[in-house]
Amino acid sequence: MAEIKVENLQKEFGVGDDRVVALENVNLAISGHVFVSIVGPSGCGKSTLLNILSGIETPSAGQVTITQDDREAEPGYVFQAARLLPWRTVMDNLLFVQKERDDAARERCQRYLDMVQLGDKVDKYPGELSGGMQQRVGIARAFSIEPDVLFMDEPFSHLDAITARSLRRELHHMWVQTRKTVLFVTHDVGEAVELSNRILVFAKGGKLKDDIQVELPFPRDPSDDAVAITKAAVLRQFEELDLVAS
């Protein structure tokens, strides 16, 4: 079982008068097969938190541990932009991140590409695909290494609303099938309610303001009344929090 522990995490950028606090004394514990969304306004440190968890950035103070059954957990990533190698085909992009480039890996990659409905596009180059398709490849790539923990940084924010909606559905079904531990950064509260068990709310200045449990059964239908009612309730809760003032 994957476990993420964040203790007294602090992150600052710059020095002296230019010092900006991105995360302030954040404490978190996430365990099990949960889909956790991190929500907050721009500049609340949500992407920074993800970057620290994924090792791209180092914390100024505090401790982060990500384990899977007492060993170091293997992470997978989906970024805001698809970040595909333009000079490699769809299949080669997936194989690029595999530990072994054997038949099993190829089969696994094919399976996840099928899941995102791109099974017939394996020989295409990213430049030949639409933005939505590229992001699908990015999602398949993250799933294809069968990670213990999956980090996603606003993966649908660059897409148009209709494409984003269909990808969100796909992601939801993939998650229901695989039940990975997911950390999902978004600024869209509705999206968070639709996808997650738990929503962590950050305010400007990098403070963790709220920790909301979403008690809805899976799979969820976004047009379902229960989902809509929960969305409204969470939004009301949001308005009571003062997220923008730091």
Add this chain to the structure above:
Amino acid sequence: MTVTVSRAPAVRQSGWRRALTSPTTARILFPFVVIAVWYWIYYTIDSRIFPTPLEVLEFMWEEITLTSGVTYSSVATNLYGQFGISILRLTIGFAVAVILGTAIGLGMGLSKRVDAFFHDPVMAVLAMPALVWALFLGIVFGFGHWAPVLTVILAGIPFVIINVREGVRNTPKELVDMAKSFEVPQDKITRHVLMPSLMPFFFAAMRFAYSIGWKGLVVAEVFASQVGMGWTIKFWYDAHRAKGVIGYALFFIIFALALEKLVFDRLARRAFKWRPQLGAYELAEGDFAGVAGEGFLLEGDEIGQSVQVTGMEGNTGNG
């Protein structure tokens, strides 16, 4: 709802009219304009030494078929001998410039200290006219292979260095970060991320080094050699035969264009097949780097964004 269109759609141009105004026609038209202007000058200046295009072609044909009766020297008696020597010198100089320039460029792109060490000397070499290299190296090494080969290296190497350095600096950081977060080993990142992203810059570097090197070579052969294409042009200059000068200049323009089309374009097509937008016309635009890579601003256009090499390129054509 009903929408009524009251105005007829714009009349489409007829087939022949479109053909006449197409870029291809413009391209084909150019040589005809040159020939027309040439004849106009010929009949205007009334000079006994100014040749007609036909005379030049006749001269070139005689050189190709070895029927001109001219024996140049004991080392290289005819066109093929002269050409062979020049190409050998160019190839060696070009290879050294590309290999050494790539190594230095990589170092400069990856390390600030290496960059600081080489920056000023590279700019100085870039600012030095090839003519000066040719004269200086001719004095130092005499009339052998050294002066022309070294001139090719020194004329071409700054362009390789600068392009490769820019290429390394332009490595997409987000792709490197992506690879690192997926824990892809460094050697795999170098091979699959760094090298491919460097390729457009490397191709631009090769084109510059080749075209600038060619010009450096000819200048060096005029002043510091007793064989080669440059020397042969000088031979016809001394003999006061303009058709020889123009004819030999045309020989290497044709060679440069052929190499551009048959080697560089094909390599580029293979290396950039992942770029769906790379059409035939765009590739054809690359031609100009091969023959006109001289001047203050040079553009390498393998990728959407252009590589601008700013610097004071010595006026290599004035030899």
